[in-house]
Amino acid sequence: MSRKRPQNGADSRPNPKPLMDLSTAYWGSQTLFTAIRLGIFEGLANGPRTSESLARTINTQPHPTQLLLKACVALGLIKEDSIGFSNSDLSETFLVPGTDYYLGNSFRYADDLFSTWGRLQDAVTDGKPAISPETYLGGKKENTTHFVYGMHNRALAIGGAMTKIVDLSGRKKLLDIGGGPGTLSCLFAKRYPDLRAQVLDLPDIVTVAAEIILSMGVSSRVSTIPGDYKKTEFPATNDVVLISGVFHRETEENCRKLMMKASDALADGGMIIIIDIFTDAGNAGPLFSTLFGLNMLLTAEDGGVHADIDVMSWLSECGFENMQITPLPPPMPHRIITGYKDVVLGKA
Ligand SMILES: C[S@@+](CC[C@H](N)C(=O)[O-])C[C@H]1O[C@@H](n2cnc3c(N)ncnc32)[C@H](O)[C@@H]1O
Incomplete structure (x- = not known):
């Protein structure tokens, strides 16, 4: 009343x-x-x-x-x-541009999407993204290059924390699904000299990723696979499958399919690492994550945000074990979920 x-x-x-x-x-x-x-x-x-x-x-x-x-x-x-x-x-x-901690390029992404947010009502009414994802996934060269280098800047910050949290000692072969710039794979490769990584992403994205991998000095151990993670067959017998920043573009059904493909691509005892912005159970917080879900609705066909606890239960239903969730240190909003395939046979 x-x-x-x-x-x-x-x-x-x-x-x-x-x-x-x-x-x-x-x-x-x-x-x-x-x-x-x-x-x-x-x-x-x-x-x-x-x-x-x-x-x-x-x-x-x-x-x-x-x-x-x-x-x-x-x-x-x-x-x-x-x-x-x-x-x-x-x-x-x-x-101040050119200084060690410059964040202006990262804020450029939010600036670019300013007018897109003005069309939130259309996205909610029509259920379609307000901008075509193709514009930054290969459709327009300049937008694609900005997108990949923007991801690279963000991944450098996330990756520094990630390599301290996730232990890949003894693991030799990593598959990075939707790996974008390849930055996270490169940071792992730098930390673990025996590790080789393959970065699978759309053809126009891996073209830019190859430049970045070269600039990071690990191109002898980090390579790219042009492909579509929904259609391309994944290479087998990996020790690690990394899926970072991908689930927020996908429905629950597609996330589960990717988990099953990841499981098939792992050797026994293999490790899955899922990094993303997740909500708490019930999807109503933290505030940044809920608003990020709207940002993804505006920019990707199936964009949104998932609760970490839901992703863990899907992993468990796909046969993964020993799951753990670790938040990155604030102000980074990301959380890392790890799990293992066939713990008894493997070394998890
Ligand atoms: C937010 S980015 C994350 C990039 C990287 N994993 C990271 O965390 O820095 C999502 C990536 O998924 C890729 N992607 C989207 N749809 C894809 C598809 N169908 N097949 C392969 N990659 C795809 C995009 O090109 C983009 O590089």
Whole structure:
């Protein structure tokens, strides 16, 4: 029943502030994206400057530039003192191009999808992604290259943590299904000198992956297989099958099929590693994971998000044993699920 306005006195209405904040949350996102695109953090990297001086460098109008800078100050992205504006520690660390921890390229992906999110209603109504996945999976060369290098940047961060969590000692042959840039395989190969890996992905993706594998210095042990993981027969007798960032593109039925194919591709005692953004049981949290599910709905034919506990039960029904789930350290939202085929015969 709807709540009525009381005739007099205070009532117990909830505070509407969360709704007001949500309704304007994109103002902050677009302020960040615009500042990155205009080169504001790069322009402020060498100390305080006035807004007029910065506007001349980045070729913008003085008054709007000042409004943007003041909003950045309020967002904690920029500091202001009597001399002018300079980067906050946060921006100096993560938003100045060319520095060790630069995250601007990763935020570019969210920026690229800004207008796509405006079509969420269509995606929910029609059940179709708002953009064609083919555009970044080979259809358009430039988008595909951006997508693969964007995945590479993300995988470098995930992979550093992953190789500390997952122990592949003694394992020699890894199959990386939907391996994208091949970065995770390369990081494992660097850590385990006896490990060889094969990265299976769509033909236009592995063309870019081959460049990345070469640049990571492990091309003698990491190779690519152009193919479609739904149709291509997987090579057999692997010690490890890695499936990272793939399940959020697939239905439960397709995930189960991939698990069965992975099982067939593993030797006894072989290890399956599934890395993804998962929700908790019931799919209603964490918040980032639920919103990520919508992001995937917008960008992939069968996109969404699965609960980690559901994926573990599918693995168990496919015959995997000794499952374990490990979250990556915050702020990374990913979780790693590992399991083993035929533990008794193998070495798990
Ligand atoms: C989010 S990316 C993950 C890449 C990589 N595994 C990682 O974690 O860095 C998903 C990958 O699945 C690949 N993919 C999607 N559909 C595929 C299919 N039918 N066959 C093979 N690869 C596919 C995409 O090209 C993309 O590289």
